[in-house]
């Protein structure tokens with residue numbers, strides 16, 4: 001059969017583009033509101049010294065779930081603080097509480113509505129199934145376009161992922177209220193709202209709370225995913241550890257997430273029937289907590305306002321003192337961190353995320369002529385797509401002009417001599433690479449873009465393959481990171497190897513794993529070693545375990561990049 005591919009993806013693309021523009025105002029309002037709420041939560045939670053919050057949480061857990069759990073809370077929180085994850089922990093708790101709150105505010109009314117109207121139930125159920133089964137990563141993509149990178153798209157994606165149990169259990173709880181009770185209420189002439197608030201909801205509360213508890217746990221399970229688009233907290237610590245293959249830190253951050261999960265789980269589970277309710281009334285305890293929260297919110301709010309007034313409205317204020325970064329393990333991220341120190345940019349922070357999220361953010365800001373600063377590198381399609389400039393870097397925090405090296409595992413020469421020769425002879429120019437990148441950016445499939453370039457540059461490719469022994473279908477595994485530069489180069493060299501009799505497998509990984517993979521032989525080669533400065537750390541760590549075949553491209557550059565319409569020229573202007 002010859003039915004053309006249904007352009008489903010294209011339709012979704014168009015729809016999302018349209019929504020991005022049509023509802024831009026709404027999204028800005030939502031972003032500001034969510035960010036504002038989150039900041040308040042974080043400020044409240046970090047108002048006093050850690051020990052204060054540790055004591056309060058310990059008391060709260062003891063009250064709801066008995067003293068052994070109180071002891072657990074005390075010890076685990078002290079450990080989180082001791083290991084140095086306190087601030088991340090606060091961020092994570094705040095993010096989860098806020099997603100939980102939004103879930104309750106929206107989920108319970110929708111659940112009630114479902115219980116009251118069959119049609120609503122019939123429509124909502126498949127939507128919930130869809131929301132729960134669609135991989136949560138997918139929500140991140142439109143979320144970035146709508147809400148920019150940072151914590152907001154993370155919260156929205158967590159909310160979508162987590163809301164289902166609250167809606168389902170609210171609906172279930174109300175459905176399960178015994179018929180005779182409803183009949184009795186009817187017989188006494190109660191109005192619908194009396195029935196709901198005096199009969200149905202009170203009876204359904206345990207079920208509803210179970211749903212809320214589930215939702216909060218699901219929201220917590222999203223923190224690592226959310227960090228891919230720049231949400232801070234323990235999730236970002238885990239992601240960073242993966243990206244740099246730092247087992248120790250990964251374990252510490254992961255363990256902290258487990259502790260917080262247990263604490264939040266027990267508090268929400270026992271909120272309705274606290275263990276020591278017979279000693280102190282629930283109302284009193286919750287009133288005290290509420291009063292504390294509100295009071296701290298007001299006090300920190302006033303202090304922040306005064307601090308804000310002092311900051312003025314330079315580039316910093318306009319960009320929220322944020323530099324939009326990429327994958328936490330990337331060399332350019334370390335360089336950006338160093339730049340902040342070397343130029344004494346104390347107020348600034350580099351937001352971690354991914355190259356794709358950075359590109360989306362740049363595209364959005366550029367479209368609205370808004371100020372934005374990103375970590376950028378050349379060659380890159382962004383320079384031919386937008387009018388951009390590198391900020392001058394007199395301190396050379398981002399190194400100078402660099403090379404990209406081809407690195408292979410030991411023993412490749414013996415196992416696949418032909419592939420080794422081709423990889424060794426592979427070399428091209430920034431302009432070549434940029435051509436492939438631009439085609440991919442315009443929507444061409446990376447393999448096609450690579451093929452197109454190879455066809456147009458037969459002479460050059462012939463030099464790479466010159467004297468190489470043809471392969472016999474041996475599998476060669478090339479590793480790369482999803483940076484635009486390496487997507488282009490890896491696809492080109494992969495295609496050339498394929499044309500010469502090898503079966504090529506491309507594996508996309510994080511930076512640390514890319515170097516480690518070639519070093520331990522689980523990957524055969526990579527063409528993505530930026531040296532001498534960008535990947536210095538990884539290179540030094542593994543250099544005895546792999547073979548460096550030298551330069552495949554000369555003339556790359558890293559730095560901070562801004563649109564030309566911004567009137568700053570040097571990193572020094574950020575002060």
Ligand code: PBE
Pocket residue numbers: 326329330331332333377483485511530534535558
């Ligand atoms: N980059 C592109 C990478 C190397 C390739 C500059 C984003 C990095 O910073 O590690």
